[in-house]
Amino acid sequence: MAIMKAVRIHRFGGPEVMQIEDLPVPQFAGDEILLRVRAASVNPVDFKTRQGHFPPVGREQLPLTLGRDVSGVVEGAGSRVHGIKRGDDIYAMLGPDRGAFAEYALVKMGEGALKPARLSHVEAATVPLAALTAWQGLLDHGLLAEGQRVLIHGGAGGVGHFAVQFAKVKGATVYTTVSERDLDFARELGAARAIDYRRERFEEIARDMDVVFDLVGGETQERSWSVLKPGGILVSTLGQPSPEKAAQRKVRAAGYMAQPNAAQLAEIGRLIDDDQVRPVIAETFPLTEARQAEERQEHGHVHGKIALSFAA
Numbered sequence: 608m609a610i611m612k613a614v615r616i617h618r619f620g621g622p623e624v625m626q627i628e629d630l631p632v633p634q635f636a637g638d639e640i641l642l643r644v645r646a647a648s649v650n651p652v653d654f655k656t657r658q659g660h661f662p663p664v665g666r667e668q669l670p671l672t673l674g675r676d677v678s679g680v681v682e683g684a685g686s687r688v689h690g691i692k693r694g695d696d697i698y699a700m701l702g703p704d705r706g707a708f709a710e711y712a713l714v715k716m717g718e719g720a721l722k723p724a725r726l727s728h729v730e731a732a733t734v735p736l737a738a739l740t741a742w743q744g745l746l747d748h749g750l751l752a753e754g755q756r757v758l759i760h761g762g763a764g765g766v767g768h769f770a771v772q773f774a775k776v777k778g779a780t781v782y783t784t785v786s787e788r789d790l791d792f793a794r795e796l797g798a799a800r801a802i803d804y805r806r807e808r809f810e811e812i813a814r815d816m817d818v819v820f821d822l823v824g825g826e827t828q829e830r831s832w833s834v835l836k837p838g839g840i841l842v843s844t845l846g847q848p849s850p851e852k853a854a855q856r857k858v859r860a861a862g863y864m865a866q867p868n869a870a871q872l873a874e875i876g877r878l879i880d881d882d883q884v885r886p887v888i889a890e891t892f893p894l895t896e897a898r899q900a901e902e903r904q905e906h907g908h909v910h911g912k913i914a915l916s917f918a919a
Contacts, residue, residue: 608632613709614897617670619659622898625673632711637685640714642697645728647707648676649897649913650736650765654905656703663703672706673897674915677714678722678732688716696722698876700735700867707732708897710917720872723879726886733765733886733912738875740844740865741770741820746777748861749818749842753778758813758834761822762798763789765912766844770820771796772884782813784827789910792887810834818842832856887911 609632616624635641653673655661664671678698684691691697699719701707722731744766745751757774761767762783774781775797784804785793793801802809804827815836821828824845831841832852840859841848847862878884891914892900904913 611710612894613672613706614674614894615670615672615706616657619657619666619669622654622657622902624657625898625901627895627897630672630709633713635683635685635713637687638716639685640681640688640691640697640716640719641683642677642679642699642712642714642719643682644677644679644707644710644712644917646678646732646917647674647894647915648733648736649900649904649915650675651904652736654901657901661703668704672709673901674707674709674712675701675703676732676735676737677701677707677712677719678728679712682711691719691721696728696731698722698728698731698735698872699869700739700865700872702867708894708915710894715867717869718867720869720876723876725880725882729891729914729916730886730888733888733914734769734875734879735867735872736865737765737912738769738773738884738886739868739871740766741773742871742875743865743868744820744842744844744863745770745773745818748863749820749840751777751779751818754780755817756780756813756815757782757818757820758809758816758831759783759798759820759822760804760809760827760831761785762793762796762801763910764822765909767822768792768796768887768911769884770822771798773878776878776883779818782809782816784809784823786908792910821845821848832858888914890914891916893917 697719763785790801821843848860853860
């Protein structure tokens with residue numbers, strides 16, 4: 608029986624509950640792909656899952672392998688898998704029932720696409736969850752269109768740095784709130800106006816927005832209602848914004864959770880290969896330091912994404 612290393616939790620809690628274990632290499636079914644993992648990445652959902660704060664994952668699913676982002680080489684595929692074959696390089700956002708912090712992972716049809724050719728596996732692994740979150744928030748829920756104005760809160764983070772780039776590609780005028788040290792970074796990504804959220808009040812600068820994309824929540828979300836034009840929309844990754852406040856302002860509100868989507872990943876991959884969008888990596892850790900990587904994600908002010916690199 609083939610054995611692999613995986614980062615697992617047997618109970619919810621702090622970073623100390625993460626441990627590296629030996630597990631059997633999973634067997635793939637008809638609609639599944641067995642991926643030899645070359646890299647993964649860390650997202651806020653990973654430490655929220657580990658803490659027990661991510662609703663789709665309950666105690667009944669423990670023990671659990673962590674991680675949702677993956678890039679690697681196809682080792683085998685089921686009979687119902689089409690368009691992907693052994694030896695292909697693919698990247699994917701996994702469903703919450705499987706983990707990417709392992710030497711092998713199962714990818715279901717509809718979750719993965721061919722890796723962008725211009726990216727390494729480490730770079731590609733930082734894309735799926737964050738990019739899909741940005742794509743689905745701005746385009747599926749926000750319906751952002753050319754010529755519109757969008758305010759993105761947290762434009763230097765994992766999701767935010769993709770959101771700024773996608774909005775720019777779609778022809779929108781992009782405003783974003785970031786820290787002082789990230790102002791130049793946000794402008795390089797395509798923001799027409801980068802706002803220092805500590806020194807400037809965004810509602811005095813960003814007015815008549817068609818879309819507010821909220822990655823911060825709290826007071827920032829509350830202050831965002833006033834910058835929307837009538838008929839605009841506030842989209843949040845942090846739960847459903849108040850329908851009552853939306854009605855009072857004659858605007859719309861949407862809360863959502865990103866879903867795996869192979870077709871969207873393929874489209875995002877084309878934008879990357881056309882050099883219109885790029886992932887930014889803050890730091891890279893080996894799999895053996897997954898605990899440290901999660902702590903950095905949870906407590907650090909991360910500029911872009913944190914990657915986990917696996918030995919070839």
